[in-house]
Amino acid sequence: MSKISIATEDRVFVLTGAGISAESGLPTFRASDGLWAGNRIEDVCTPEAWERNPWRVWEFYSARREAGAKAQPNPAHVALAELERRLGERFFLCTQNVDDLHERAGSRRLLHMHGELSKAHCEDNCGRAPVEDRAIYRSLDEVGRCPCGGRLRPHIVFFGEMPLEMDRIQEEIQKATLMVVVGTSGSVYPAANFVHWARLSGARTVYVGPEPPLNAAAFTHVAEGNAGEALPGMFHVEQS
Numbered sequence: 001m002s003k004i005s006i007a008t009e010d011r012v013f014v015l016t017g018a019g020i021s022a023e024s025g026l027p028t029f030r031a032s033d034g035l036w037a038g039n040r041i042e043d044v045c046t047p048e049a050w051e052r053n054p055w056r057v058w059e060f061y062s063a064r065r066e067a068g069a070k071a072q073p074n075p076a077h078v079a080l081a082e083l084e085r086r087l088g089e090r091f092f093l094c095t096q097n098v099d100d101l102h103e104r105a106g107s108r109r110l111l112h113m114h115g116e117l118s119k120a121h122c123e124d125n126c127g128r129a130p131v132e133d134r135a136i137y138r139s140l141d142e143v144g145r146c147p148c149g150g151r152l153r154p155h156i157v158f159f160g161e162m163p164l165e166m167d168r169i170q171e172e173i174q175k176a177t178l179m180v181v182v183g184t185s186g187s188v189y190p191a192a193n194f195v196h197w198a199r200l201s202g203a204r205t206v207y208v209g210p211e212p213p214l215n216a217a218a219f220t221h222v223a224e225g226n227a228g229e230a231l232p233g234m235f236h237v238e239q240s
């Protein structure tokens with residue numbers, strides 16, 4: 001595929017999914033050997049799972065913290081951080097990922113719509129901000145409590161809960177003239193709708209990943225390939 005030109009008036013919105021961290025050694029969700037093959041969503045990632053067995057939920061996310069801490073950003077994360085350095089406030093990154101590999105590669109203008117592994121928040125949603133929490137728990141007794149008395153739960157958006165900062169996301173999509181979506185299967189909403197919202201406001205839309213996502217028809221270009229190989233060198237940024 002030829003390079004994607006970014007003109008001086010363009011604004012870029014990037015959406016990433018688990019596929020961008022695959023080359024860092026973190027499993028995706030829906031691959032045949034992915035996270036949802038070995039763990040049932042209804043046991044580890046729903047409000048009901050938390051009610052029923054909070055330890056099973058913490059056990060799952062503790063294991064993901066452990067894997068995330070060992071992983072390193074790959075050339076795809078680095079390429080997006082570099083693009084941000086060149087575009088400044090004309091760049092915005094929204095990730096569905098809860099790992100911190102984008103930050104560790106240098107991204108700053110980013111939002112984690114499905115939460116962050118490195119934080120916890122009160123199970124009672126008492127209004128206090130999420131707290132830093134990178135602990136790898138070995139039992140539920142080790143998990144702290146909020147000053148209000150509620151147990152701390154992973155700062156993860158469970159299935160059935162509202163993704164974070166949707167107003168900000170919608171605002172950024174509306175301003176974008178180019179949307180780049182990387183490594184997501186297009187099976188979870190509302191993220192799978194972002195490409196449609198971008199098309200409504202006239203943006204070019206590009207998908208990057210080894211196979212077409214479920215919503216592939218909505219993209220103006222689908223670049224088939226691994227993100228770590230495809231993203232570095234993919235953009236031609238026009239200088240003002």
Ligand code: APR
Pocket residue numbers: 016017018019020022023028029030031034096097114182183184185186187188208209210211212213225226227228
């Ligand atoms: N580079 C780019 N994409 C890749 C790579 C790679 N090296 N390897 C795999 N992929 C692609 C796969 O082709 C697949 O389309 O990554 C995608 C991963 O899809 P999913 O496992 O469904 O992950 P994602 O789309 O991020 O899931 C969305 O679902 O379970 C929830 O909250 C969780 O944020 C997650 C959401």
